[in-house]
Amino acid sequence: MRGPRSSCWEIITNLHSSPLLSFSTPFNFPSLISSFSFGFSVMSKSRRNVRFPHRNSERRPSVSSDVSDAPPEPSSPSKNGAVSKQSTIPEEKPAQSEYEKKKQTFITRTIWTFVMIAGFFIALFSGHIYIIGLVTAIQIVSFKEVVAIANVPSKEKNLRFTKTLNWYFLATTMYFLYGESVIYYFKHILLVDKVLLPLAAHHRFISFSLYVMGFVFFVGSLQKRHYRFQFTQFAWTHMALYLIIVQAHFVMNNIFEGMIWFFLPAALVITNDIFAYVCGITFGRTQLIQLSPKKTVEGFLGAWICTIIFGYFMTNVLMRYKYFICPVNDLGANVLTGLQCDLNPVFVPQPFSLELFGLDKTFWVEPMQFHILGFATFASLIAPFGGFFASGLKRTFNIKDFGESIPGHGGITDRMDCQFIMGFFAFMYYHSFIAVYKASVGDIIETAINGLSVDEQLEVVRGLGKYLYNQGAVSETILDCLASEVKRR
Missing domain, CATH: 1.10.10 (Arc Repressor Mutant, subunit A)
Structure with missing residues (x-):
C-alpha cells in the first residue's frame, strides 16, 4: 500500500519527466504554471499534515526566477528510484572576505597614487600656467567637498538658493584674489591696455560690489523657521573660503615667485607624512594626539629629522635649475625653454666663518640651506595639525572621508589638508626673510599713472x-x- 509520501514523489517525478519541463522542447510558460498548480493541488488533497523538508529552510524563489537558459543541473535519484532534476536556483556569490577587500583597496590606492604623481610632474614640467590650473582645480573641488558636508539638509528644508549662494561667493572670492595676483605681477601689461586698465584700476571696488550683491541676496532669501540653518550655512561657507580659497591664493603667489617656493613646501609635507608612517610603525609607542590614535610621538619626531635631511638634499638639486628658482616672467615657459633671471642672493654661495674650539674656518654655502631648516621644521611640527584639524572636522560629522574624488584615497581635501597651511607659511616666510624688494617697471608705471x-x-x-x-x-x-x-x- 502506498503512503501519501510515495504519492507525492510520484507526482513530482511525473512533473519533472513531463515534456513541459524538458529543456529540449520550446518553453511554454502557461502550461508550466498549470502543471505546477495541478501537482500542488493533488498533494494538498492527499494529506494536509505532510511536512516537507524544505519548509524549514528559506523560501524558494518564484517560478520565473527558477527557469533559465542555462543547461539543467545533474539529476539526482529520488526515494523510489526515479530520477529528478534539481531546480536551477541561482547560487549567491560568497561575501568578499576582509583580506580581499583590503587587497583590492591597496591595489586601487597604489594605482591612483602613481596616476597622481605622474599627473603632478607632467603639469610641473609643462609650465607655470598648468600648475596654476591644477591648483585652481584642487581648490574648487576641495571647496565643494567641504561645503557639501553641511549642505545636505538644504534639500530637505526646501531652500533653493543655498547652493547657488555658495558658488556665487566662491566665484566672487576667486575673482578678487586672482585679480590681485595678476595685477601685482603683470601690472606692466594691464596698466597700458585700454580695455584692462579700468578693470585693474577699480578691481577692489568691483570685487566689493560683487560681494555686497551676494550679501544682500542672502539676507533677502532668509525664511522663517530656517534662520538658524541659513546663518549656519553662511558661516560655514565663509570658513571654507578662508581655509581653502584664501590659503590657495598664497600658494598661487608662490608659483609666480618661483617654482621652488611651490614645489619644495609641497614635497616636504609629503615626505614628512611618509616618514611619520614609517617611523611610527617601526618604533612608535607613545600616542601623540587623541584625534589621530595612530600618530605617535616617536613617529612625529623621527619624521622631523628625516624631513630636514630630505630638504637639504632636495634644495641642492633644485637650486641648480633656473626653471625652479627664477620668478615667472613668461607664462609660456616650461622645463625645456627654461627661464632667465638675476639670481636671488639666497641661492648664491656666501662665506660663513665658524669659530669653534679654537678653530677658525670659513666655508661657502647658499643661505637657502639655512632657510630650509625653517621650512622643514614647520612642515614637520606645525603642518600636521592641519591634518588633525581635518580629522576633528570629519569626526564631528561622523564621516570617514571628505569625498570620493580620488579612488582609494577619499577626497581631494583629505590629501590637501596640510598643504594649504604649508603654502601659506611659505608665502609669509619668503616675503619676510627672502624676497628682495626693488622697483619694477610695473611699479613705476603704476606710480606715474596714479600719482x-x-x-x-x-x-x-x-x-x-x-x-x-x-x-x-x-x-x-x-x-x-x-x-x-x-x-x-
Missing part, C-alpha cells in the same frame, strides 16, 4: 627720451617726435 597728471606724465616721457638718447638707446628722430608731442600738448 601724476597727464602733463607730468608727458614730462616724464620727454625726460626718459632724452636720457635714452644720451645713452645711445634711441635715435634723434624719436627724441624730436617726443619733444614735438610734448610741445603740442
Whole structure:
C-alpha cells in the first residue's frame, strides 16, 4: 500500500519527466504554471499534515526566477528510484572576505597614487600656467567637498538658493584674489591696455560690489523657521573660503615667485607624512594626539629629522635649475625653454666663518640651506595639525572621508589638508626673510599713472627720451617726435 509520501514523489517525478519541463522542447510558460498548480493541488488533497523538508529552510524563489537558459543541473535519484532534476536556483556569490577587500583597496590606492604623481610632474614640467590650473582645480573641488558636508539638509528644508549662494561667493572670492595676483605681477601689461586698465584700476571696488550683491541676496532669501540653518550655512561657507580659497591664493603667489617656493613646501609635507608612517610603525609607542590614535610621538619626531635631511638634499638639486628658482616672467615657459633671471642672493654661495674650539674656518654655502631648516621644521611640527584639524572636522560629522574624488584615497581635501597651511607659511616666510624688494617697471608705471597728471606724465616721457638718447638707446628722430608731442600738448 502506498503512503501519501510515495504519492507525492510520484507526482513530482511525473512533473519533472513531463515534456513541459524538458529543456529540449520550446518553453511554454502557461502550461508550466498549470502543471505546477495541478501537482500542488493533488498533494494538498492527499494529506494536509505532510511536512516537507524544505519548509524549514528559506523560501524558494518564484517560478520565473527558477527557469533559465542555462543547461539543467545533474539529476539526482529520488526515494523510489526515479530520477529528478534539481531546480536551477541561482547560487549567491560568497561575501568578499576582509583580506580581499583590503587587497583590492591597496591595489586601487597604489594605482591612483602613481596616476597622481605622474599627473603632478607632467603639469610641473609643462609650465607655470598648468600648475596654476591644477591648483585652481584642487581648490574648487576641495571647496565643494567641504561645503557639501553641511549642505545636505538644504534639500530637505526646501531652500533653493543655498547652493547657488555658495558658488556665487566662491566665484566672487576667486575673482578678487586672482585679480590681485595678476595685477601685482603683470601690472606692466594691464596698466597700458585700454580695455584692462579700468578693470585693474577699480578691481577692489568691483570685487566689493560683487560681494555686497551676494550679501544682500542672502539676507533677502532668509525664511522663517530656517534662520538658524541659513546663518549656519553662511558661516560655514565663509570658513571654507578662508581655509581653502584664501590659503590657495598664497600658494598661487608662490608659483609666480618661483617654482621652488611651490614645489619644495609641497614635497616636504609629503615626505614628512611618509616618514611619520614609517617611523611610527617601526618604533612608535607613545600616542601623540587623541584625534589621530595612530600618530605617535616617536613617529612625529623621527619624521622631523628625516624631513630636514630630505630638504637639504632636495634644495641642492633644485637650486641648480633656473626653471625652479627664477620668478615667472613668461607664462609660456616650461622645463625645456627654461627661464632667465638675476639670481636671488639666497641661492648664491656666501662665506660663513665658524669659530669653534679654537678653530677658525670659513666655508661657502647658499643661505637657502639655512632657510630650509625653517621650512622643514614647520612642515614637520606645525603642518600636521592641519591634518588633525581635518580629522576633528570629519569626526564631528561622523564621516570617514571628505569625498570620493580620488579612488582609494577619499577626497581631494583629505590629501590637501596640510598643504594649504604649508603654502601659506611659505608665502609669509619668503616675503619676510627672502624676497628682495626693488622697483619694477610695473611699479613705476603704476606710480606715474596714479600719482601724476597727464602733463607730468608727458614730462616724464620727454625726460626718459632724452636720457635714452644720451645713452645711445634711441635715435634723434624719436627724441624730436617726443619733444614735438610734448610741445603740442
